Every structure is written in C-alpha cells, then in structure tokens.
Amino acid sequence: xxxxxxxxLSDPMLPVAVRIASVARETHDTCTLVTEPVDxxxxxxxxxxxxxxLYSYGVGEVPISVSGDPGVPDRxxxxxxxxxAVSGALVNRSPGDTISMRGPFGSPWxxxxxxxxxxxxxxxxxxxxxxxxxxxHILRHRADYGRFTILYGARSPKELLFTKxxxxxxxxxxxxxxxxxxxxxxxxxxxxxxxxxxxxxVKLRPQQTVAMTCGPxxxxxxxxxxxxxxxxxDENIYLSMELNMKCAVGFCGHCQMGPYFLCKDGxxxxxxxxxxxxxxxxxx
Amino acid sequence: xxxxxxxIRSAVRIDCQGxxxxxxxxxxxxxxxxGPHLQDGAISYGPIQEIEDLPIGWTAEQGPAFYRLQxxxxxxxxxxxxxxxxxxxxxxxxxIRLFSAVREEGAFRILPNSDPAPRYAFLGVRACELAAAGxxxxxxxxxxxxxxxxRARRGNSIIIAVQCSAPSEVCFCTSMGTGPRAExxxxxxxxxxxxxxxxxxxxxxxxxxxxxLLSEIEFSDASPDLRNQAQAATQAAAASIQRRLDTNxxxxxLRDNFDHPHWDDVAQRCLACGNCTQVxxxxxxxxxxDSTDVAGQTAERWRRWDSCYSLAFTYIHGGSVRxxxxxxxxxxxxxxxxxxxxxxxxxxxxxxxxxxxxxxxGIDLTQExxxxxxxxxxxxxxK
Ligand SMILES: Cc1cc2nc3c(=O)[nH]c(=O)nc-3n(C[C@H](O)[C@H](O)[C@H](O)COP(=O)(O)OP(=O)(O)OC[C@H]3O[C@@H](n4cnc5c(N)ncnc54)[C@H](O)[C@@H]3O)c2cc1C
Ligand code: SF4
Ligand code: SF4
Numbered sequence: 285x286x287x288x289x290x291x292x293l294s295d296p297m298l299p300v301a302v303r304i305a306s307v308a309r310e311t312h313d314t315c316t317l318v319t320e321p322v323d324x325x326x327x328x329x330x331x332x333x334x335x336x337x338l339y340s341y342g343v344g345e346v347p348i349s350v351s352g353d354p355g356v357p358d359r360x361x362x363x364x365x366x367x368x369a370v371s372g373a374l375v376n377r378s379p380g381d382t383i384s385m386r387g388p389f390g391s392p393w394x395x396x397x398x399x400x401x402x403x404x405x406x407x408x409x410x411x412x413x414x415x416x417x418x419x420x421h422i423l424r425h426r427a428d429y430g431r432f433t434i435l436y437g438a439r440s441p442k443e444l445l446f447t448k449x450x451x452x453x454x455x456x457x458x459x460x461x462x463x464x465x466x467x468x469x470x471x472x473x474x475x476x477x478x479x480x481x482x483x484x485x486v487k488l489r490p491q492q493t494v495a496m497t498c499g500p501x502x503x504x505x506x507x508x509x510x511x512x513x514x515x516x517x518d519e520n521i522y523l524s525m526e527l528n529m530k531c532a533v534g535f536c537g538h539c540q541m542g543p544y545f546l547c548k549d550g551x552x553x554x555x556x557x558x559x560x561x562x563x564x565x566x567x568x
Numbered sequence: 569x570x571x572x573x574x575x576i577r578s579a580v581r582i583d584c585q586g587x588x589x590x591x592x593x594x595x596x597x598x599x600x601x602x603g604p605h606l607q608d609g610a611i612s613y614g615p616i617q618e619i620e621d622l623p624i625g626w627t628a629e630q631g632p633a634f635y636r637l638q639x640x641x642x643x644x645x646x647x648x649x650x651x652x653x654x655x656x657x658x659x660x661x662x663x664i665r666l667f668s669a670v671r672e673e674g675a676f677r678i679l680p681n682s683d684p685a686p687r688y689a690f691l692g693v694r695a696c697e698l699a700a701a702g703x704x705x706x707x708x709x710x711x712x713x714x715x716x717x718x719r720a721r722r723g724n725s726i727i728i729a730v731q732c733s734a735p736s737e738v739c740f741c742t743s744m745g746t747g748p749r750a751e752x753x754x755x756x757x758x759x760x761x762x763x764x765x766x767x768x769x770x771x772x773x774x775x776x777x778x779x780x781l782l783s784e785i786e787f788s789d790a791s792p793d794l795r796n797q798a799q800a801a802t803q804a805a806a807a808s809i810q811r812r813l814d815t816n817x818x819x820x821x822l823r824d825n826f827d828h829p830h831w832d833d834v835a836q837r838c839l840a841c842g843n844c845t846q847v848x849x850x851x852x853x854x855x856x857x858d859s860t861d862v863a864g865q866t867a868e869r870w871r872r873w874d875s876c877y878s879l880a881f882t883y884i885h886g887g888s889v890r891x892x893x894x895x896x897x898x899x900x901x902x903x904x905x906x907x908x909x910x911x912x913x914x915x916x917x918x919x920x921x922x923x924x925x926x927x928x929x930g931i932d933l934t935q936e937x938x939x940x941x942x943x944x945x946x947x948x949x950x951k
Contacts, residue, residue, distance in 0.1 A: 341858075342858055528882055
C-alpha cells in the first residue's frame with residue numbers, strides 16, 4: 285500500500301513547521317492539538333493508525349499518532365498526554381504557536397480490509413487517540429461495515445478521553461460503546477474493572493470480526509487472550525506497538541522488536557506477526 | 569607519467585614511490601586521504617599526507633580483550649589486521665549536527681546543514697570492511713528512506729583496498745564469506761609484496777576512476793610471477809585463519825534459543841559497556857538529541873552513535889523495555905546474526921573480530937554461539 289508522505293525523502297530527518305490552530309483540553313494531563321499549514325503548502329493526507337514525529341523546538345521530538353478525521357484535509361490532529369519533557373512542552377502550546385513535524389509515518393489500521401465485516405476496537409488510556417480516526421472513518425461509511433463495537437478502559441473517570449464523542453458514537457446505528465474505569469469513585473455510575481471484562485457481555489461473530497487494539501502492552505496481551513478464547517483468528521487481530529523511537533525511518537535502531545522496526549514495519553501489526561515477540565519475551 | 573589508461577580488471581605493478589605518487593594524485597583531486605596510522609597505541613584510520621604517515625614497520629597482535637602494537641623486521645605498511653576504526657567512523661560519523669533553527673518573530677526557522685560533504689579517499693580498506701560498507705549501504709541507503717549524510721559521504725569516496733595478507737587471531741572472515749580477498753567494491757586494490765631487497769605492490773584496477781588515478785603515476789606491467797605471488801599471499805592468509813563461526817542454520821539457532829540458559833552465562837561477564845557496538849563496522853544505531861542555547865534563540869539537533877547495550881536505548885515512559893544485561897546482549901547478538909537476515913537479507917557480521925579484541929571482558933561471539941549450539945544439540949540429543 286502506498287502511503288503519502290509529507291517528509292522530504294531526500295532528507296527524512298528534516299522537520300517542517302506547522303501552526304497550532306487550536307488546543308482543546310481533554311483531561312488534566314491531555315490536550316488535543318489541531319495543526320494547520322504555516323503557508324499555502326498544505327498538509328499531507330494520513331491513514332488511520334499513522335503517526336508523526338512532533339518537534340518542540342530545542343526540547344525534543346516524539347512519536348504521536350494522528351487522532352483526527354481522515355476525511356478532513358489540511359488539518360492534522362493529535363491528542364497528547366503529558367508524561368515528560370517533550371509531551372509536556374507540546375501540550376503547553378497555545379493557538380498560533382508553531383511546532384514542527386515529520387511524517388506521517390507507519391502502517392495503517394486495516395480499515396479497507398475490514399470493509400463488510402464486524403469491527404471491534406479495544407482501547408486503553410491514551411490508546412483511544414490512535415483509534416479515533418478509525419471510528420470517524422467507519423461512522424462516515426457506516427453502511428460499509430457490519431456490527432461496530434468499541435471497548436474503552438481508563439484508570440479513572442477523570443482520565444476518560446472524548447467523553448462527549450463517546451456518547452455521540454454510541455447513538456450511531458448498530459454501534460455499541462462500552463466504557464469502564466479501574467477505580468470509579470463515589471459519583472461514578474458506569475462500569476468498573478479492566479476493559480477485558482466486557483468480553484463476557486459482547487457476543488462476537490468471530491468469523492467475520494476484525495479486531496484492532498491499542499493500549500499498554502500488558503492490556504493488549506490480556507485482550508489477545510480473550511480474542512483467542514472467542515476464536516478470532518490471529519490474522520484478523522491488529523495491534524499498535526510502542527517502543528522508543530528517535531527517527532521513525534528505520535535509522536536509529538531504537539524501536540526494534542524481534543525482526544521488526546516498529547516505525548517502518550508498524551506500528552500497526554497483525555497479531556499473527558507480533559505474537560512471537562510479545563508477552564514480555566523481549567524484556568526478560 | 570604513463571600516457572595509457574590501464575584496463576579495468578587488469579593488474580599493474582607499482583613500488584613504494586609509486587604509492588607515494590598515488591597518494592599525491594588523489595590529494596591533488598581534492599580528496600582527503602584516510603589511511604592507517606599509529607594513534608593511541610593502535611593502527612587506526614586517520615588523515616594521511618604522505619607514505620611516511622603509514623605505520624611503516626608496525627603490526628599488531630590481537631586476541632580476546634587484547635591488542636598490542638608490535639615492531640616488524642621489515643618496513644611493511646599494510647601487514648596488520650583491522651584496527652578499532654573502520655569506514656563507519658567517517659561515512660556514518662559518531663556525531664554530526666542534523667540542522668539548526670533560529671527564532672524569528674516568535675517562530676523558529678529551520679536551517680538545514682549546508683556544510684559540503686567531505687571527499688574521502690580510503691586507503692588500506694580490507695575485504696571485510698568493504699563487505700561491512702555494503703551492509704551499511706543496505707541499511708542507510710537502499711531501504712524506503714536513505715540517509716543524506718551517508719549518501720553524500722559514501723558517494724563521494726574513493727576506495728583503495730588492500731588485499732589482506734596478515735589476518736589476526738580474532739579474524740573469521742572466511743566463515744562469513746567476506747574475505748580475505750576483495751573481489752569488488754574498490755577503485756584500486758593493492759597487494760603488498762615484500763621480498764629480500766624488494767617492496768612492491770600489485771594493483772588491481774576496479775573502476776574507471778581507479779584507472780585514471782593510475783594513469784597519473786608511474787606503473788609497470790605486473791609479471792605473471794608477481795601476480796601469482798599476490799594470489800598466493802591472500803591464499804596463505806585465508807589458510808592461516810583459525811577462528812570459525814558455524815553459520816549453518818545460525819539464523820534459526822539464535823531465534824529459537826531465546827530462553828537458552830547460556831544467555832545468563834554471558835550476562836555474568838558482559839559489562840554492557842557498548843564497546844562492541846562502537847567498533848563494529850556494521851552497527852548503525854544512533855540517538856537524536858535536541859538542544860537550545862541559553863537564551864532560547866537557536867536550537868540544534870545532533871545525531872550521535874548509540875548502543876543497544878544502554879538502558880536508555882529502550883526507554884519508554886515508565887521504564888526501559890530491555891532492563892537486564894542478558895536481554896541486551898541477546899538483542900545485540902540475535903540482531904546481528906539472525907534478525908539482520910530478516911531485515912536486510914544478509915548477516916550483520918563480517919567476521920572482522922573487532923568486537924572480540926575490544927571487549928574489555930574478552931567476550932567472543934564465536935564462542936558464545938558455539939556454546940549455544942553445543943547445548944542445543946545436547947538437549948535435542950537427549951529428547
Ligand atoms: C507509534 C507511537 C504513537 C504514539 N502516539 C501517542 C499519542 O497519540 N499520544 C500520546 O500522548 N503519546 C503517544 N505515544 C507515546 C509518546 O511518544 C510518549 O509519551 C513520548 O515519547 C514521551 O516523551 P516525553 O519526552 O514527554 O517523556 P520522557 O519520559 O521525558 O521521555 C524521554 C524520551 O524517551 C522517549 N520515549 C519516552 N516514552 C516513549 C514512548 N512511550 N514511546 C516512544 N518513545 C518514548 C522519547 O524519545 C522521549 O523524548 C506514541 C508512541 C509511539 C511509539
Ligand atoms: S559483530 Fe564483531 S566480528 Fe562481526 S562485524 Fe561486528 S565487530 Fe566484526
Ligand atoms: S560484549 Fe563486551 S564490549 Fe560488548 S557490551 Fe558486553 S562487555 Fe562491552
């Protein structure tokens with residue numbers, strides 16, 4: 285599949301400036317940045333699942349997935365959780381500021397291959413952001429897909445992303461959205477527990493389901509166990525992997541896991557390809 | 569000066585004076601000659617102005633965690649095996665600025681590096697080093713993306729190889745199929761021949777550029793006898809190499825022995841210092857570092873060699889992925905000898921032995937592999 289690239293192929297380490305059009309606060313530590321071109325040059329198209337390297341001048345550059353709507357051109361949207369130096373600098377930006385980017389890079393979610401089939405998304409924490417473009421795409425082309433199920437877990441109610449949208453999505457035809465938190469607190473009326481507990485409620489049609497999952501690796505491992513039990517084939521399960529990335533073009537070597545460079549062979553993999561290298565096998 | 573242009577793939581003869589003229593001819597063309605010289609107690613690559621800069625009369629003894637310069641009884645210039653540096657030090661430099669950025673009206677403007685790439689002529693390059701450069705080409709040039717720094721430096725370079733006739737105890741190029749004889753990838757290849765009262769070179773012509781360089785200096789025909797001597801020198805070198813790495817099925821052996829107890833054994837000895845990755849001519853991993861000046865008016869991005877032996881290498885928010893020394897040694901060796909095949913359709917090792925000589929703990933990958941194989945065969949035998 286050919287993937288459109290904004291990055292200058294003759295110098296893939298050279299970032300281009302983009303302007304921040306707006307900043308929306310999602311939670312106490314997470315913001316969504318809408319970026320637009322600084323000049324008339326336009327922004328590249330992206331495919332759901334791809335990521336950019338976002339550069340905060342002098343601070344550093346980190347991989348961040350595009351979280352916006354693939355149907356809206358010339359805007360690239362990112363949802364960033366502040367966990368350290370670079371992500372912290374990025375979420376503290378104001379409209380009108382410029383940052384720089386390279387990309388988008390990486391393999392997409394299989395939205396085309398999933399056409400005509402049931403789609404199950406399982407997200408944990410910030411992992412909902414890389415899956416949001418899939419949701420936009422499916423809801424825009426709702427008739428092209430079968431049953432649509434979104435399972436989402438966060439640590440606590442105040443960590444939940446896109447809460448208004450979650451409600452709106454659950455109102456779409458033949459679409460089920462289930463949200464849970466690890467610890468609820470007194471005012472929480474929703475589900476409590478890990479996201480995998482929903483596998484007891486949702487009735488999958490394993491033969492025609494394509495599953496996509498993104499979240500902490502430990503969560504994804506438990507999701508794999510459930511999907512195995514439900515007899516969803518490894519070839520129809522996709523996950524987005526994460527490791528340190530310094531270049532996104534296969535030069536820095538940091539993101540290797542088994543034979544793969546997560547940046548250029550992934551970040552989205554079929555479980556069938558990744559299974560051997562997951563489960564903590566690399567970390568012992 | 570010879571008016572004629574020697575044919576590509578022909579061989580001619582030059583003497584020491586001719587070698588001096590060759591160095592001068594290359595420099596006249598605006599190249600910096602990088603060749604062997606004595607530095608920090610080793611025969612290393614560095615700038616060469618004239619033949620007096622070469623390690624005349626020196627060689628080195630090598631072994632696990634061992635490297636010592638030694639005097640020879642003759643005035644040989646190229647009778648030593650690979651030292652700590654390789655072409656990588658020049659074409660994939662250990663640190664380089666990728667760009668700078670200046671603040672203008674509140675926004676930063678990115679200024680790409682405009683320094684012209686140096687034009688290097690490498691002298692004394694061995695077959696294993698040519699193979700290593702070929703491997704780095706696949707990593708840094710021939711994939712989906714290509715690195716402009718490497719591309720410019722590699723594309724600009726002249727290669728004057730030397731057919732190896734003095735392998736060291738750590739060499740195992742014969743196991744890796746990378747030497748000691750270089751068949752291609754050079755502009756010129758010298759074989760140094762020293763006899764009683766004679767010191768001369770057979771020069772094989774690899775490219776048009778090589779032929780043109782020769783046409784600027786004195787050379788004569790290489791007699792059949794002299795060519796036979798040159799052939800015999802590399803054959804003798806091949807025969808003298810004792811160290812072996814059994815590559816048969818090696819890719820699978822390492823991939824399938826992830827949980828082998830021998831990894832714990834190596835981890836007891838490995839210091840995770842990363843020396844092996846620094847001296848290895850194929851290791852390519854880098855870090856990317858951003859910084860600003862104190863006033864915040866200019867920013868820079870630098871690229872520096874990195875090592876999979878560092879804890880920070882796999883750091884992600886919350887902690888590193890490969891925490892133990894065991895996991896890091898295993899990653900290095902398995903990448904080099906197994907995953908490399910998946911990624912770049914060849915082994916990542918050329919058998920130069922640098923990682924053996926320069927490991928402070930004397931860890932020898934050929935022995936580690938043999939140990940894993942031996943125990944694997946045993947368990948299979950008792951099943
Ligand atoms: C493909 C991919 C997509 C991602 N998408 C998103 C997203 O949409 N939203 C979001 O909030 N986060 C995302 N992340 C995680 C994000 O990149 C890290 O949170 C970020 O790098 C942390 O950098 P820091 O400097 O703020 O943290 P520090 O803890 O200060 O990290 C220091 C350095 O380590 C490296 N590093 C640390 N954590 C990670 C990590 N998890 N992944 C890769 N490198 C890391 C970075 O180079 C970082 O600069 C993604 C990661 C990957 C690999
Ligand atoms: S792994 Fe060791 S022997 Fe092989 S190419 Fe690298 S330094 Fe040389
Ligand atoms: S193998 Fe040797 S050189 Fe390499 S990291 Fe371990 S101690 Fe250092």
